Amino acid sequence: MASYIIKRLLAMVPTLFGVAVLIFLLLRVVPGDVVEARYIGQGSQFQSQELMQLERKKLGLDQPLWRQFTSWMGGLLRLDFGLSMWTGAPIIEEIRLRFALSLQLAIMASTVATLLAIPLGILAAMKQDTWIDYAVRVFSIAGLAMPSFWLGILIILVMLIVFRWLPPMVFTPLWVNPWENLAQLIWPALAVGYRYSAVGTRMMRSAMLEVLREDYIRTARAKGLALKLILTRHALKNAILPVLTIISLEFAFLLGGLVVTEQVFNLNGLGMLFVEAIARRDYTLTQALVMLVATTFLLVNFVVDVAYAWIDPRIRYR
Amino acid sequence: MRRVIRLATLATAASFALSAIAQTPRNGGELIFPVPSEPPSYDGHREETFGLIHPIAPFYNTLLRVDPTDISGTRVVPSVASSWTVSSDGKTYTFKLRGGVKFHDGSELTAKDVKASYDKIIFPPPGVGSTRQGQYVAVEAVEAPDATTVVFRLKYASGSLLAGLASPYNFLYKADILAKEPNWYEKNIMGTGPFVFVEHVKGSHVVGKKNPDYWDKGKPHLDSFRAIFMRDSAAQVAAVRGERAHIQFRGFTPKDRDNLKAALGDKITVQESPWDCILMVGFNHEKKPFDDKRVRRALSLALDRHEASKALSQIAIVKAVAGVQVPGTPFATPPEELNKLAGYWTDAEKSRAEARKLLREAGVPDGFSFTFSNRGIPMPYEPLGVWLIDQWRKVGLNVEQRVIEAAGYYGVIRSGDTEAFMDFQCGYIVDPDLDMYKFLSTSRNPANYGRYEDPVLDELYDKQSRTTSVEERKRLVGAFEKRLLEEEAHYLMTLQWHRIIPHSAKVKGWQVTPSHYLNNTLDTVWLSE
Numbered sequence: 001m002a003s004y005i006i007k008r009l010l011a012m013v014p015t016l017f018g019v020a021v022l023i024f025l026l027l028r029v030v031p032g033d034v035v036e037a038r039y040i041g042q043g044s045q046f047q048s049q050e051l052m053q054l055e056r057k058k059l060g061l062d063q064p065l066w067r068q069f070t071s072w073m074g075g076l077l078r079l080d081f082g083l084s085m086w087t088g089a090p091i092i093e094e095i096r097l098r099f100a101l102s103l104q105l106a107i108m109a110s111t112v113a114t115l116l117a118i119p120l121g122i123l124a125a126m127k128q129d130t131w132i133d134y135a136v137r138v139f140s141i142a143g144l145a146m147p148s149f150w151l152g153i154l155i156i157l158v159m160l161i162v163f164r165w166l167p168p169m170v171f172t173p174l175w176v177n178p179w180e181n182l183a184q185l186i187w188p189a190l191a192v193g194y195r196y197s198a199v200g201t202r203m204m205r206s207a208m209l210e211v212l213r214e215d216y217i218r219t220a221r222a223k224g225l226a227l228k229l230i231l232t233r234h235a236l237k238n239a240i241l242p243v244l245t246i247i248s249l250e251f252a253f254l255l256g257g258l259v260v261t262e263q264v265f266n267l268n269g270l271g272m273l274f275v276e277a278i279a280r281r282d283y284t285l286t287q288a289l290v291m292l293v294a295t296t297f298l299l300v301n302f303v304v305d306v307a308y309a310w311i312d313p314r315i316r317y318r
Numbered sequence: 319m320r321r322v323i324r325l326a327t328l329a330t331a332a333s334f335a336l337s338a339i340a341q342t343p344r345n346g347g348e349l350i351f352p353v354p355s356e357p358p359s360y361d362g363h364r365e366e367t368f369g370l371i372h373p374i375a376p377f378y379n380t381l382l383r384v385d386p387t388d389i390s391g392t393r394v395v396p397s398v399a400s401s402w403t404v405s406s407d408g409k410t411y412t413f414k415l416r417g418g419v420k421f422h423d424g425s426e427l428t429a430k431d432v433k434a435s436y437d438k439i440i441f442p443p444p445g446v447g448s449t450r451q452g453q454y455v456a457v458e459a460v461e462a463p464d465a466t467t468v469v470f471r472l473k474y475a476s477g478s479l480l481a482g483l484a485s486p487y488n489f490l491y492k493a494d495i496l497a498k499e500p501n502w503y504e505k506n507i508m509g510t511g512p513f514v515f516v517e518h519v520k521g522s523h524v525v526g527k528k529n530p531d532y533w534d535k536g537k538p539h540l541d542s543f544r545a546i547f548m549r550d551s552a553a554q555v556a557a558v559r560g561e562r563a564h565i566q567f568r569g570f571t572p573k574d575r576d577n578l579k580a581a582l583g584d585k586i587t588v589q590e591s592p593w594d595c596i597l598m599v600g601f602n603h604e605k606k607p608f609d610d611k612r613v614r615r616a617l618s619l620a621l622d623r624h625e626a627s628k629a630l631s632q633i634a635i636v637k638a639v640a641g642v643q644v645p646g647t648p649f650a651t652p653p654e655e656l657n658k659l660a661g662y663w664t665d666a667e668k669s670r671a672e673a674r675k676l677l678r679e680a681g682v683p684d685g686f687s688f689t690f691s692n693r694g695i696p697m698p699y700e701p702l703g704v705w706l707i708d709q710w711r712k713v714g715l716n717v718e719q720r721v722i723e724a725a726g727y728y729g730v731i732r733s734g735d736t737e738a739f740m741d742f743q744c745g746y747i748v749d750p751d752l753d754m755y756k757f758l759s760t761s762r763n764p765a766n767y768g769r770y771e772d773p774v775l776d777e778l779y780d781k782q783s784r785t786t787s788v789e790e791r792k793r794l795v796g797a798f799e800k801r802l803l804e805e806e807a808h809y810l811m812t813l814q815w816h817r818i819i820p821h822s823a824k825v826k827g828w829q830v831t832p833s834h835y836l837n838n839t840l841d842t843v844w845l846s847e
Binding site: 030031032033036037038039040046047048049051054055058086087088089093094097098153156160164165166168169170171263264265266268272273276278279280281 | 352358359365366445447448449450451452453504505519520521522523546547548549550552553556557559560562563722723724725726727728729730733752755763764765
């Protein structure tokens with residue numbers, strides 16, 4: 001097991017290097033740069049070429065690509081992401097500010113998704129082809145059909161028109177004011193969590209149906225084991241693995257992928273930062289964010305694989 | 319000149335007095351407003367975006383300012399300068415500073431600080447960026463003969479110097495700080511403005527609190543302000559509708575205005591103005607048939623601007639039919655004169671018949687196809703792009719629209735890989751020097767992507783810029799406009815943007831102007847409850 005873990009961790013290195021090369025080159029293929037975004041896109045009448053050259057020099061954009069790349073890679077090896085080309089602030093600071101919100105939202109949305117998906121999926125499987133099953137299926141298909149940002153807009157409109165209330169517009173950390181914090185984040189967590197629970201519910205239902213037809217379940221029933229025990233001790237452990245994978249990967253996605261939902265609820269999260277960094281051609285910040293998301297995906301995948309072995313003793317790695 | 323200034327000052331004072339009689343400002347409260355963009359740095363001398371002005375301008379003063387009560391946004395009045403005189407040859411401007419203006423660290427502002435600030439803008443030291451340096455090419459030197467006097471010596475008389483000195487970006491900085499670290503103000507805030515900086519949480523908000531030592535006694539009226547960064551326009555509208563925000567200073571769409579008014583009724587006040595921003599169509603003069611002025615003029619003649627004004631103003635942030643100046647401002651061509659220009663005629667059929675005739679004369683076949691490059695921004699690029707294509711089809715042209723992502727747009731336009739393209743400019747004050755510079759020959763202004771040389775146009779620009787006679791300048795601006803839009807048709811104007819500010823009726827003491835860069839110092843603003 002230990003050697004498996006070490007091998008998996010080492011395998012991440014070439015993957016991350018590939019991601020680094022790809023994002024570095026892709027960003028530079030797209031027309032425009034941060035200096036143009038800063039000075040030309042604003043519609044101002046006087047545009048100084050000298051100023052733009054000066055700014056490019058300050059940012060190192062006048063250097064050959066190989067030098068820019070090696071300089072960036074050198075920084076990465078020292079865990080120094082450098083400065084944002086747009087704000088001039090340390091990237092670590094730019095990310096840290098948004099990370100708390102994005103992490104909390106990802107945890108809350110994943111919790112909502114898990115709390116909905118697992119019981120509903122089990123219930124639908126247990127009551128297959130009854131009205132309960134149909135109701136759960138309609139509920140989950142509706143969740144799949146509705147984009148979470150649309151549901152978010154709907155939530156805001158209902159709160160605004162019916163209750164004449166809006167969530168707070170500025171993020172307050174949980175430890176500063178839990179009420180303000182939850183009043184802001186519970187709504188996007190519900191909107192996003194519901195969307196992701198839909199996938200999980202359907203996956204849970206089908207996995208459960210498959211497991212419930214297995215011989216060992218029939219044997220357990222024949223032995224007279226209580227239904228609750230059959231479900232928790234035998235069926236759930238086997239059926240939950242694919243659901244765990246989906247929810248875990250979605251967690252990684254939620255960290256940096258909630259762009260529109262963040263816009264709708266005016267959340268200062270990593271998704272918005274990502275989009276703005278790309279739109280502004282902030283190469284250093286975009287590169288750092290891509291590396292952060294790629295690393296998160298790899299780590300989550302790794303943790304899920306290890307969890308598989310822990311949950312299902314039949315899966316052992318040599 | 320002194321008499322004119324005195325009269326202007328008296329008129330301003332009278333207007334303030336009348337306002338005061340009408341409504342006595344109430345002190346206290348926090349003004350909350352969403353800002354659709356965030357400043358990259360805090361240095362007004364370096365940045366171009368309103369995302370800097372809206373949250374940061376309240377911390378600073380400028381030497382002059384645009385009268386906050388002037389709806390045309392063109393009347394220049396004193397700010398830190400209490401008065402000024404102009405020499406008879408128009409080449410020396412002497413400003414007297416008012417006393418008692420203090421920086422937020424308690425030190426007094428003197429002429430040395432004004433000189434240092436303007437030296438940074440006009441003659442930046444090596445390694446320091448100044449984005450508006452080109453606007454002050456007429457200035458030879460800035461001097462501070464004593465603590466309360468600043469002198470601007472010019473190479474030639476300039477009709478636009480005062481407008482330039484009223485730029486809301488020209489924050490006055492402390493000389494001692496600039497001497498030690500010229501880039502200090504990029505990451506720090508310390509001015510003389512009506513509000514003192516409290517905090518900036520990146521991506522979230524900026525907070526300022528009342529400056530108790532502000533030189534303009536009795537101001538500001540607000541205890542504090544909170545600028546909340548909010549990119550999504552629907553979220554901004556929801557914030558005003560949900561009464562979580564009082565106002566958004568940039569502008570909303572006609573639909574947003576109508577929805578807010580319908581939802582909140584008397585709780586909403588709507589202020590509107592022509593907006594000193596315009597989208598225009600440029601032609602790559604190096605590509606055939608756009609090297610032929612008959613073709614360019616035909617494309618302008620194909621447009622029914624008057625009908626479009628009625629229809630598009632219902633759905634987009636555009637309205638007035640305009641030339642090179644915002645309608646209703648001092649140097650704008652009156653509508654009856656403007657309507658004589660080709661492309662501005664009120665008879666659309668006659669105009670289109672002329673367009674077809676010109677296309678035939680130029681040898682452009684019926685059904686000629688070309689690509690129109692547009693920027694990937696929904697409002698108002700999208701509705702205007704659709705309108706242009708529809709209008710051009712009516713004279714037998716077949717147009718394909720190429721929408722290019724916003725940040726990469728100007729890279730493509732500058733490369734010359736275009737035929738016809740949408741271009742854009744926005745100003746902080748309506749002034750011929752600012753608004754017409756864009757159209758000078760490409761060798762003089764590389765930001766003219768039309769790739770043409772027109773020495774006649776350049777000469778007209780220089781002449782109007784150097785005259786101090788208002789009437790003569792009006793004539794020259796008119797001649798420039800006629801050459802640009804009709805004779806050579808280098809560019810064609812779409813419609814002037816229209817600024818719509820629906821705000822909480824509690825917000826008082828704020829006047830909409832044609833520029834969303836103006837009236838953001840917040841010293842005159844107050845909340846009625």
